[in-house]
Amino acid sequence: MTNNIVHHDHLVTKEKRLTKRAQKPCILWFTGYSASGKSTIANAVENILFEQGKLTYLLDGDNVRHGLNKDLGFDDNARVENIRRIGEVSKLFIDAGLIVITAFISPFQKDRDLVRSLVENDEFVEVFIDTPIEVCEARDPKGLYKKARAGAIPHFTGIDSPYEAPENPEVRVQTDLLSIEECAQVIIDYVNERG
Secondary structure, three states, rough: OOHHOOOOOOOOOHHHHHHHOOOOOOOOOOOEEOOOOHHHHHHHHHHHHHHHHOOOOEEEEEHOOOOOOOOOOOOOOHHOOOOOOOOHHHHHHHHHEEEEEEEOOOOOOHHHHHHHOOHHHHHEEEEEEEEOOHHHHOOOOOHHHHHHHOOOOOOOOOOOOOOOOEEEEOOOOOOOOOOOOHHHHHHHHHHHHHH
16 A cells, blocks of 8 residues: 555645744643643643744644544553654644644653654654642542542553653643743743744
8 A cells, every 4th residue: 555655745845834934843742641731731831822923733632532533542552543643743733834732641752752753853842741640630620530540441541551751851840839820931931942
């Protein structure tokens, strides 16, 4: 099958798109436990960037699983495929010149590294939403930890499925020590410093 697929070049290239944009595209890849604050902080960051006139798009784990990835479960293989697909979509948004903000548990380092390898070195920013699992479980806004502890949700990250914390994230925020606004500002400061 792959012998019959040929890459089609476009007249409007990534380089041409970048000359029209007042920004450098990148992926802000938020990773952390469920209830760590990924989606909340990602929303705050996108809002600030939008108000600054930046072109952005936020890909949120739950929202993507309602459409593009609704056919996937939550076992380890499905999680790998979930992140692979999001990485490919993010790469397309980078090609379009956008700042892509993703909020996914993305528990495995090798999967995050795979997404990093899809784009240029400075186009992937790993943002570790570093919240202790005890804090996440105490928050539990969706009741998922309670269900996982009762055995109703198998393969739940941090309970019976592992989470590999980022080894060298570009940005690390601790939501148990900082407010949403403070966490967002740390990330915005990093983005602004890097152009």
